Amino acid sequence: MIKYSELKNILKQHNLRVTDCRMDVLEYFIKNNQAFSFKNLEDEFEKYDRVTLYRTLNSFTENGVFHKIPSDTGVVTYGVCSTTCSPQSHNHNHMHFQCNCCGKIECLAEDQIPEIKLPHYEVMEVDMIIKGMCPQCI
Amino acid sequence: MIKYSELKNILKQHNLRVTDCRMDVLEYFIKNNQAFSFKNLEDEFEKYDRVTLYRTLNSFTENGVFHKIPSDTGVVTYGVCSTTCSPQSHNHNHMHFQCNCCGKIECLAEDQIPEIKLPHYEVMEVDMIIKGMCPQCI
DNA sequence: ATTATTAATGCAACAATATTGCAATTATAT
DNA sequence: ATATAATTGCAATATTGTTGCATTAATAAT
Numbered sequence: 001m002i003k004y005s006e007l008k009n010i011l012k013q014h015n016l017r018v019t020d021c022r023m024d025v026l027e028y029f030i031k032n033n034q035a036f037s038f039k040n041l042e043d044e045f046e047k048y049d050r051v052t053l054y055r056t057l058n059s060f061t062e063n064g065v066f067h068k069i070p071s072d073t074g075v076v077t078y079g080v081c082s083t084t085c086s087p088q089s090h091n092h093n094h095m096h097f098q099c100n101c102c103g104k105i106e107c108l109a110e111d112q113i114p115e116i117k118l119p120h121y122e123v124m125e126v127d128m129i130i131k132g133m134c135p136q137c138i
Numbered sequence: 139m140i141k142y143s144e145l146k147n148i149l150k151q152h153n154l155r156v157t158d159c160r161m162d163v164l165e166y167f168i169k170n171n172q173a174f175s176f177k178n179l180e181d182e183f184e185k186y187d188r189v190t191l192y193r194t195l196n197s198f199t200e201n202g203v204f205h206k207i208p209s210d211t212g213v214v215t216y217g218v219c220s221t222t223c224s225p226q227s228h229n230h231n232h233m234h235f236q237c238n239c240c241g242k243i244e245c246l247a248e249d250q251i252p253e254i255k256l257p258h259y260e261v262m263e264v265d266m267i268i269k270g271m272c273p274q275c276i
Numbered sequence: 277a278t279t280a281t282t283a284a285t286g287c288a289a290c291a292a293t294a295t296t297g298c299a300a301t302t303a304t305a306t
Numbered sequence: 307a308t309a310t311a312a313t314t315g316c317a318a319t320a321t322t323g324t325t326g327c328a329t330t331a332a333t334a335a336t
Binding site (some may be wrong): 120 | 204206207208209210211212213214227235238246251252254258259260261262263264265266268269270271272273276
C-alpha cells in the first residue's frame with residue numbers, strides 16, 4: 001500500500017498540483033500495478049467528470065508521470081513511468097505485455113528490451129507489445 | 139507497378155469479392171509500400187463513402203489482407219500482410235518503423251525480430267514499434 | 277493565518293471518429 | 307441471362323475526445 005505522502009511527492013516532483021482526482025488516479029494505477037484506459041477510469045471514478053479524467057491523463061502524460069502504451073485497437077492505455085522518467089529525460093524504451101485471456105496490460109522491465117540495430121535508420125525509441133498468456137491465466 | 143490481375147488474385151485468395159473500392163485501396167497500399175490510416179484513405183479516396191472505406195479496412199483486416207499497426211496516438215494504421223498470411227494462419231510477429239520526421243510508417247522484415255523469452259509467461263505474438271529517423275530524413 | 281494569484285474542475289457545447297439499418301446496386305455462380 | 311448473395315451509399319446514431327468559461331480549489335506571498 002503506497003503512502004499518501006509518497007503519492008503527493010510524485011505529483012510535486014512532476015510540477016503538478018495536488019488534487020483529489022490526481023491523487024486518486026495515481027494511487028489506482030500504482031496499487032494495481034497495471035495499465036488502464038480512459039474508459040477504465042471513467043468506470044472506476046464516476047465521481048469525477050469525464051473531462052477532468054481526460055485532463056488528468058493528459059497532464060500526467062505531458063509531465064512524465066504516465067506514458068502511453070500503443071495498441072492496435074485504437075484504445076490507448078496508460079502506464080506509470082519508471083521513477084527515472086521526468087519531463088526532461090523520459091525513458092522511451094518500453095516493453096508491455098497484454099494477456100489475451102484476462103486483458104490485463106503490464107509494463108515489463110526495460111532492461112529486457114534487446115538492442116535493435118537497423119542499417120540506414122536512426123533508432124530513437126523502441127516499444128514492444130507482447131501478447132500471450134500471463135502467469136495467472138496459464 | 140503491380141498488375142491488375144495480381145491485385146485481383148490477392149482478393150480472391152482471401153475470399154473477398156473484387157470491387158472497385160477494394161482494388162483501389164489495395165493497390166494504393168502496395169504501390170506506396172507503407173502503412174496508412176483511415177484518415178489517409180478518406181483524403182485519398184473522396185469518391186468512396188466513408189463507411190465503405192471503414193468496411194474495406196475491416197474486411198481486409200478480418201481476412202488477413204491487412205494487419206493493424208499499434209500506435210500510442212489512438213490512430214490505428216494498417217499495413218499489408220506478408221504473402222504468407224491468411225485468415226487461418228496469420229503471422230503475428232511484426233516490426234514497424236515510424237519516422238519522427240516525415241511520419242511514414244513502414245513494415246520491416248519479420249525475421250529481424252529477436253526471440254523474446256519471458257519466464258512464467260506464454261508469448262504468442264510480438265509487435266515492435268521503432269521510432270526514429272528513416273533513411274530519407276537523415 | 278489571511279489574502280492574492282494561479283491552476284483545476286464541472287458543465288455545456290462542440291468536434292471528430294466509428295457503427296448500424298436499409299434500400300439500391302453490383303459481383304459472382306449457375 | 308438470370309438468381310443469389312454481398313457490397314455500396316446514405317441517413318441516422320453512437321462513441322470518443324476537445325474547447326470555452328464561470329466556479330472552485332491549491333499554492334505562494336504576505
